[in-house]
Amino acid sequence: MSEKILEVKNLKKYFKSGKGTLKAVDDVSFFINKGETLGVVGESGCGKTTTGRTCIGILDKTEGQVLYKGKDVHSLKGADKKAFTKEVQIIFQDPYSSLDPKMRVHDIIAEGLRAHKMCATKEQERAKVQELLTTVGLNAEHATRYVHEFSGGQRQRIGIARALAVEPEFIVCDEPISALDVSIQAQIVNLLIRLQKEKGLTYMFIAHDLSMVKHISDRVAVMYLGTVAEITDSNSLYRNPLHPYTQALLSAIPIPDPEVEEKKERIKLIGELPSPIDPPAGCRFKGRCKYATDICDKERPELREVETGHYVACHMVK
Amino acid sequence: MEKLLQVKDLKVSFHSYAGEVQSVRGVSFDVGVGEAVAIVGESGCGKSVTAKTIMGLIQTPPGEIKAGSEILFEGTNILAMTEKEWAQYRGASCSIVFQDALAALNPTLTVGRQIAEKVMLHTKVSKADAYKEAERLLTLVGIPNPAKRVKQYPHEFSGGMRQRVMIAIALACQPKLLIADEPTTALDVTIQADIIDLLKDLQQQLNMAVILITHDLGIVADVAKKIVVMYSGKVVEKGSNTDIFYRSKHPYTQALLRAVPRLDADENQELESIEGTPPNLIAPPVGCPFSTRCKECMNICQTQEPPEYEFEDGHICRCWLYHEFAQGNKEA
The missing domain is CATH 3.40.50.300 (P-loop containing nucleotide triphosphate hydrolases)
Known part of the structure; x- marks a missing residue:
């Protein structure tokens, strides 16, 4: 399980805006092992989201490096690039805007198959699409319908079928459940977990719902204002957050249990999230942190390994 | 009860x-x-x-x-x-606070005016008193520096602060x-x-x-x-x-x-x-x-x-x- 499928080294992604440079991702490093799920x-x-998109080459990087199986994602060309687009897929957050309303479900799913010439005949293509639809829990006859005929959860399943069509190894799931109802969220998460077991997929699971991320991920990266604050396995993140x-x-995550909620101590943050345009120097979190000292103003904390596999970027953690 | x-x-x-x-x-x-x-x-x-x-x-x-x-x-x-x-x-x-504060607030009016408007509609008070009441309500919902904030427009507030403004409007007139x-x-x-x-x-x-x-x-x-x-x-x-x-x-x-x-939950529950x-x-x-x-x-x-x-x-x-x-x- 130690083979790294994706390695991100000092990645930076800046956007130019009228008011200055927006530092969306600023010096981020992490890796993802083959077959695991990294929650972000x-x-x-x-x-x-910018990190996820830059990792798979949808966005160009500003600085740094993203290595997929040892190859730099942003300098791939020709056949390598084509092979990369087949191995890496993404599932988007909004199942309404990420599917073309003018295409039939069959064409949406088959688009990747055609691009990579994976099916020799129309018959094979039809069989493959129907197999994919059944895999994600839809009916084969749904292939001839249009997207507007489906509910949010069903659309997300179509998005998953589209990503699976080209038999990828690595999938970026960009908030795939945020737009869905509670009872449907569990369906989609269970589907993703089942597919991972069956096909040996690697996921980068981006979400803001920490309890769902903890549930699905092996390891979790916590991001704050363009930087990684902490990376560790999901159980120790909950038991021993540094x-x-x-x-x-x-402490802000609500727990559906009145007695636990009553006893819970909440750590309140001071102030508000600063703007990513000209963010504070030194530690990004210092303005809202009650432990902040002089060194936090001057130096930016490096992401250090404090325990085996537990990385944290904070001067105050010994 | x-x-x-x-x-x-x-x-x-x-x-x-x-x-x-x-x-x-x-x-x-x-x-x-x-x-x-x-x-x-x-x-x-x-x-x-x-x-x-x-x-x-x-x-x-x-x-x-x-x-x-x-x-x-x-x-x-x-x-x-x-x-x-x-x-x-x-x-x-009876008052209501909606989900999307940005859509519920009027972008062309100051926050103070939107609170004072409701105070003046339901009680007979002068404009100055209504604005004072607006400041008091902003303090009540935890918005710092209310004297400056009443003169600002909704776009100058963050999402969480906007929702506090909505609550302040709802609380006016008890x-x-x-x-x-x-x-x-x-x-x-x-x-x-x-x-x-x-x-x-x-x-x-x-x-x-x-x-x-x-x-x-x-x-x-x-x-x-x-x-x-x-x-x-x-x-x-x-x-x-x-x-x-x-x-x-x-x-x-x-x-x-x-x-x-x-x-x-300790173990990953199904x-x-x-x-x-x-x-x-x-x-x-x-x-x-x-x-x-x-x-x-x-x-x-x-x-x-x-x-x-x-x-x-x-x-x-x-x-x-x-x-x-x-x-x-x-x-x-």
Whole structure:
């Protein structure tokens, strides 16, 4: 399980805006092992979606490196690039805007198959699409319908079928359940877990719902304002959070149990999330952190391994 | 506890080209003075329509409040009020906070003006006093530097602060009932926790009744002492928060609780998914609305609607499993 499928080294992604440079992702490093799920959590605007998109080459990088199986994602060309697009797929957040309303479900799913010439005949293509639809829990006859005929959960299943069509190894799931109702969320999460077991997939699971991320992930990366605050396996993140931001985030998650809720101490954050345009120097979190000292103003904390596999970016953690 | 609001057999439909959408199909519940009640359910279950009906915000047509429905506010049936009485009631007796504060606030008016507007509408005060009241309300909801903030426009506030402004507007004129319709759905978790804490504080401090409408069972655990679970336009279960969280009776409530992962669970528990989708309310199923997705569905569930069964004081569940003939199948 130690083979790294994706390695991100000092990745930076800046956007130019009228007011200055928006540092969406600023010096982020992590890796994902083959067959595991890395959860990426953080509040809106922390750069989690930008990280996901830059990792698979949808967005260009500003600086740094993303290695997929040892090859730099952003300098792939020709056959390598084509092979990469077959191995890596993405499931988007909004199942309404990520599917073309003018295409039939069959064509949406078969588009990737055609691009990679995976089916020799129309018959094979039809059989493959029907197999995919059954895999994700839809009916084979749904292939001839249009997207507007489906509910949110069903659309997300179509999105998953489309990603699976080209038999990928690595899938970025960008908030795949945020737009869905509670009872449907569990359906989609169970489907993703089942597919991972059956096909040996690797996931990067981006979400803001920490309890769902903990449930699905082997390891979790917590992001704050374009940087990674903490990475560790999902159980120790809950039992032993080291970064003050992670502690505050965990204490804000509601637990559906009145007695636990009553006893729970909540760590309140001071102030508001600063703007990613010209973010504070030093530690990004210092303005809201009650442990902040002089060093937090001057130096930006490096992501250090404090226990085996437990990385944290904070000066105060010994 | 003295009853502030009684909703009795409320039925609301909307007429569309496809047919009559029966959004709310016979909902009854009570809210006591100063009590916090949560209405929980998925999208399309009729929880927002119920809230809007209490506020008198249902447009007719296309909406239609069916004959026989009653909403008693301090004993008066508000559904029978005249437009003038409604204008008095709305805002002064009962206020609402919407989900999307950016859409609900007027972008062209300062925040102070939007609060003062309501104060001046319902009470005879000078403009200067109304603005003073606006400042006091901003302080009450935890917005720092209110003297400067009253002169600012909604776009100068962050999402969480905007929601606080909405709450400040709702609190003007000391309403006895505050309806919060998914007040935190668009917000991040840390801000969500702040807003929920604020609502809880205000409810206790001002002895104001609160109806919290949400799809997230987690956030109501701490706030609401009474919970109403809705499914496809009907109340399937209601009871105290301990009834619902520890002794839930309805298969839908039970499944809903098992469908969300718990942060404090040690081992990775299996999530229970509720297969299928909620029924279409243009042609709702005969019998129990949950029968199409229920794992314990019996023959009778598909043909006859279950009656109410009462367990402990006020804990009510609509499910055939608790009929005396079904007791053998499942422990009550």
